[in-house]
Amino acid sequence: MKGISVLEGKYASTMDLWPLQGKEFTRIWPFWENLRAGRFTSTRCVDCGAEFFPPRVVCPGCMSDHLEWFDLPTEGTVIDVTEEFVGVPLGFTSPLIHALVHVGTWTFFVRVEAEPGTLKPGDKVKLKVFEVDAMPAEIGRNVVEIPRVHYCFEQA
Ligand SMILES: [Zn+2]
Numbered sequence: 449m450k451g452i453s454v455l456e457g458k459y460a461s462t463m464d465l466w467p468l469q470g471k472e473f474t475r476i477w478p479f480w481e482n483l484r485a486g487r488f489t490s491t492r493c494v495d496c497g498a499e500f501f502p503p504r505v506v507c508p509g510c511m512s513d514h515l516e517w518f519d520l521p522t523e524g525t526v527i528d529v530t531e532e533f534v535g536v537p538l539g540f541t542s543p544l545i546h547a548l549v550h551v552g553t554w555t556f557f558v559r560v561e562a563e564p565g566t567l568k569p570g571d572k573v574k575l576k577v578f579e580v581d582a583m584p585a586e587i588g589r590n591v592v593e594i595p596r597v598h599y600c601f602e603q604a
Contacts, residue, residue, distance in 0.1 A: 465537055466580045470594040472587065475505040478517055484597045488522050488551075488575050491515040501554050522575035523604060524551035526560070529567045549573055549601060559600040572604035 469480040479502075482489040492499040493507035494514045501520060506513050527550060531543040545567060547560045560573055567573075578600070582593035 464581075464583070465539070466583070466596055466598055468583065468594075469596045470583070470585065472585065472594075476503045479503050480597060482517065483577050483599055486522075486575075486577060488520045488599070489517050490520055492518050501556065520554065521552040524549040524573050524601065526567060526569050526571045526573060527555065528569055529560075531564060547573065547601070561600055561602040567603065573601040574604040576600050576602040 467480075468474055469477060471477045476491075479489055489503070490499065490501040491503040491505070492515060493510065493512055494516050495512040496507060496510045498507055498509050499518065500507075503517075505515065507515065527548040529545065529547045531545050533543045536542045536544045543564050545560050545562050545564065546557055547567060548555065548557050549560075560567055561576060576599065577597050580596045580598050582595045584591055585594050
């Protein structure tokens with residue numbers, strides 16, 4: 449089946465939560481290929497050394513586009529937790545658990561798979577990569593499906 453399964457063939461792209469991932473659509477496509485291989489990566493500026501997460505294709509500090517990929521840790525520590533009970537996006541069940549996590553030198557907000565009410569500050573979490581619906585795309589005269597993955601964290 450081509451399309452986004454949770455949408456049952458309706459609103460194929462406007463309601464799609466998952467980012468475009470093919471080489472044809474984004475210059476950060478290596479992030480998604482690395483993720484598929486279990487690597488959590490981002491980019492660093494070769495000219496000034498600045499590191500970014502999420503990955504960038506141009507350094508905002510020195511405007512260089514000479515960036516290289518590096519690996520981020522795949523484990524982190526929870527700083528705080530929130531559980532979303534209403535307004536959960538299509539395809540997710542309530543509650544949706546989000547946490548502010550420390551991952552190496554980085555701190556960011558991410559969805560965490562955990563039993564509701566159990567995740568707490570100080571808990572260890574680890575990267576989880578999962579398949580999402582392939583994206584139908586027109587390449588030339590053909591409609592192809594571009595496989596996609598995404599990530600969250602889960603209790604370690
Ligand atoms: Zn730079």
